[in-house]
Amino acid sequence: MTRNLLGARLVDVGDGNLAGITGVDAAAEASPHEAGLTAGAVDSIWSSVEALYRTGAYPAVTFCLRRRGQIVLNRSIGYAHGGGPGESRGAHARLAEPDTPICLFSASKAITAMLVHKLAEEGGIDLDNRVSHYLPEFTGGGKDRTTIAQVLSHQGGFPMFDVDAADGPETLLDWDRCIELICAAPAEKGGKRLAYHAITGGFILAEVIRRVTGMAFTDYLDSRFRQPLGMRYFTFGLEKNQRARVATNYVAGQPVRFPISLLAKQALSAGFSEVVDVSNRDYFMNAVVPAGNLYATAEELSRFYQMMLDGGVYDGRQVLAPATIRRAVRPAVRLRYDHTLKIPMRYSEGLMLGVNPFGLYGPMTGQAYGHLGFMNILGWADPDRDIAASLMVTGKAILGGHLLALGQLLSTLSWQCRS
Incomplete structure (x- = not known):
C-alpha cells in the first residue's frame, strides 16, 4: 500500500506504465471518425482516464464512451481483485477487464x-x-x-x-x-x-x-x-456462478474523519468502511437493494443511457416511449441545497441533472442526466454532445487528489465531444 504524507490509502501504481494492466475491447471500439471525433480527441480522453487511475485511489477503473451511438472507448485499467491498498499482487490477483461486473451502488437508482x-x-x-x-x-x-x-x-x-x-x-x-x-x-x-x-x-x-x-x-x-437490451449482468444482486468475475471494492483515499464520517453514516445508514466491507460479501450479492446493488459492466450502463438518448429505442425495439423519457429527464427540482448530501443538487424525477457552468458531468453540461454512485461511479447521457458514458471505479475514496483528476477527465470529455 502506498501512503502519502496525510495518511491516504493508495494503490501502488508503480512507474506509471499501464500497458500491462490495461484491457481494451478492440472489437467493439469504432474509429474516432465514425463518431465524429479525431484520434487526438479520443487519445486525450483516454489519457485523462489513465491520469485518474494514477492518483492511486482506484484499484480498478473501467470506462465506456459512446459518441453518436458508436463505442469509441471500452477499456479497463488495474485489478478487479488483489490490487487494492495494502494488498500485494500475488497469484491471487486478477486483472480487471472491460466486461468486469461492478456494483453500481447509488447509480442503481x-x-x-x-x-x-x-x-x-x-x-x-x-x-x-x-x-x-x-x-x-x-x-x-x-x-x-x-x-x-x-x-x-x-x-x-x-x-x-x-x-x-x-x-x-x-x-x-x-x-x-x-x-x-x-x-x-x-x-x-x-x-x-x-x-x-x-x-x-x-x-x-x-x-x-x-x-x-x-x-x-x-x-x-x-x-x-x-432482456430487451441484451444484457449479461444488469440486475440487482449477482448469481453465484458470476461472482468469480465481480470486482472487489476497497476503502481508499484520505481517512474518513468527523464530521464527514458522521454525514456519510447518516446518508448510507451505516459506517463508511462497513458499507465497503458488506458490499464484498455473499449475503450482499444474494440480496436485492433497489437503491444500491445493481451489477453491470461499464458498457452495459453506457448502453442503457444510449437507449435513452435514442428516444427509448434499442436495436430497432421501442424499450421506452419518447414521452416517458421526456418526463424522466425533465427538471423537477431547481438547483437547491440538498439536506442529505450537503451540497446544491438538481434533480428530475429519478435522475441527477447536469448544471451550468460546471456540474456533476463537467463544464456546460446543463442538459446531461444520469446518476452518481458510491464513490465516483458515474453513468450519464449528454444530448448536447451526443454521448452516453460510464465510469466504474472500485476504490471508495471521499477526499484526495483523485477529485482533481476526475474533474479534469470530465472537463476533457466535455470539451473534446462538444458539437
Whole structure:
C-alpha cells in the first residue's frame, strides 16, 4: 500500500506504465471518425482516464464512451481483485477487464426510477398519485400525502431510517423489514425539503412495482430492460456462478474523519468502511437493494443511457416511449441545497441533472442526466454532445487528489465531444 504524507490509502501504481494492466475491447471500439471525433480527441480522453487511475485511489477503473451511438472507448485499467491498498499482487490477483461486473451502488437508482416510469407508461401507476394509494401502510408519521413523483425527486420526506435501532446494517438486506421500518418512520417536510433518499426511496419505489405488477422486482427489470437490451449482468444482486468475475471494492483515499464520517453514516445508514466491507460479501450479492446493488459492466450502463438518448429505442425495439423519457429527464427540482448530501443538487424525477457552468458531468453540461454512485461511479447521457458514458471505479475514496483528476477527465470529455 502506498501512503502519502496525510495518511491516504493508495494503490501502488508503480512507474506509471499501464500497458500491462490495461484491457481494451478492440472489437467493439469504432474509429474516432465514425463518431465524429479525431484520434487526438479520443487519445486525450483516454489519457485523462489513465491520469485518474494514477492518483492511486482506484484499484480498478473501467470506462465506456459512446459518441453518436458508436463505442469509441471500452477499456479497463488495474485489478478487479488483489490490487487494492495494502494488498500485494500475488497469484491471487486478477486483472480487471472491460466486461468486469461492478456494483453500481447509488447509480442503481436511475434504473429503479426508469422502471417506475416504465410502469407509469404501461398504465399501472400514476406518478402524481400518492404512494399510500398503492401501499396502504405507507402512512406513518404523516407520509400519507407523499406522491410517487416526490419520492423520485428526493422530496418524499423520509431520506433515512434508523437502522441501528433495528437490527444493524444487515437490516438493509431484509426487504420486508425495510418496508416495515420505512412505512413507520416519521416524515420530514414532504414536498418541500430536498433531502437525498440514499436507501429508503428505492425500497418504496420497488415495492410499488412489486405490489402493482405481482412480479418480483428483478423479474420486472429482466423483462423490461435486461432482456430487451441484451444484457449479461444488469440486475440487482449477482448469481453465484458470476461472482468469480465481480470486482472487489476497497476503502481508499484520505481517512474518513468527523464530521464527514458522521454525514456519510447518516446518508448510507451505516459506517463508511462497513458499507465497503458488506458490499464484498455473499449475503450482499444474494440480496436485492433497489437503491444500491445493481451489477453491470461499464458498457452495459453506457448502453442503457444510449437507449435513452435514442428516444427509448434499442436495436430497432421501442424499450421506452419518447414521452416517458421526456418526463424522466425533465427538471423537477431547481438547483437547491440538498439536506442529505450537503451540497446544491438538481434533480428530475429519478435522475441527477447536469448544471451550468460546471456540474456533476463537467463544464456546460446543463442538459446531461444520469446518476452518481458510491464513490465516483458515474453513468450519464449528454444530448448536447451526443454521448452516453460510464465510469466504474472500485476504490471508495471521499477526499484526495483523485477529485482533481476526475474533474479534469470530465472537463476533457466535455470539451473534446462538444458539437
